[in-house]
Amino acid sequence: MIGDMGMLIDFHSHILPGIDDGSKNADMSRKMLELEKKSGIGKIVLTPHFYLQEQSVEKFLDNRAGAIEKFAPIAEELGIDVKYGAEVLYTKSLVDEDLTKLCIGDTNYMLIELPYQRLTSGFINEFRSFAGSIFPDIQLILAHAERYLSFTSAESIYEIMNADMLVQLNSGDFKAFSKSAKFMFDLLQRDLAHLLGTDCHNITSRAPDMDVARNAISKKISPHCFSHLMHNAEKVYNGENI
Ligand SMILES: [Fe+2]
Incomplete structure (x- = not known):
């Protein structure tokens, strides 16, 4: 199956060494x-955490350049x-x-995560006006939409997703019959989720696990649905619209 669809793409990862709570070293x-x-992953988007409250964009990019030096070879x-x-x-x-500096490679896509709290209507409005004000110069990708379910209602996540943005899901959350898996299948069936990432942080508790998503989606929806997500990933990776 992998051969049929070419190399898989991981759209969310913490593999760059020594820069966040992900990989500790080379x-x-x-x-x-x-x-x-x-x-089967052949392309990876490296997405270390960036917290504006803790450091400037310039400082982050400096740190990232140091990590890239060790990682790229x-x-x-x-x-x-x-x-x-x-x-x-x-x-x-x-x-x-200048958010272009935080975009993925040479694209204008930027991965964004929401604070882990209940999403009030005030917050949703604020976020949607932010997303609207930077669009289409910056196109947002909402990181792991299902993870906010522990803090807020599915309804409020649906509401925030109405902003102009793509939606990424974490492969590991497709495990078992959890509330988040159910939510993610619902999103996929309604064509509301676009990209998959492993969000891997290490080689134990949060190891790369794209197989989990591939197996679950192929079984519960269809192998085509998984290939479709990888097809989206290829386009976004190349800076194209989907
Ligand atoms: Fe992450």
Whole structure:
């Protein structure tokens, strides 16, 4: 099946060494890349956490450049194509920053995560006006839409998704018959989710696990649905619209 659809793409990862709560060093990054490769991943978007409250965009990019220096030769050696971005935590003051610097590679797509709290209607309005004000110069991708379910209602997630943005889901959350898996299948069936990522952080508790999503989606919906998500990923990776 992998052969039929070409290389798979992981759209959310913390494999860059020593920059956030993901990979601790180059050796761990290598092991993570080997696991990615084993599951058929050939392209990866590197998305270390960025918190504007903690550091400036410039400082983050400096740190990231240092991590890339250690990481890039390993990815190249393993034949994995990569693009560098960030997982940007939403905060109001982002609007004053040059967000193009945080976009994925040469695209205008930026991965954004929401604060882990109940999404009030005030917050939803604020976020949607932020998303609208930067669109289409910056196209947002909402990170792991299903993870906010622990803090807020499905309804409020649907509401925030009405902003102009794509939606990414975490592969590992397709495990078992959880509330989040049910929510994600619903999104996929309604064509409201666009991209998959492993959100891997290490080689144990949060290891790369695209197989989980591939198996669950193929079984519960269809193999075509999974290939469709990978087809989307290819386009976004290349900076095209989907
Ligand atoms: Fe993440």
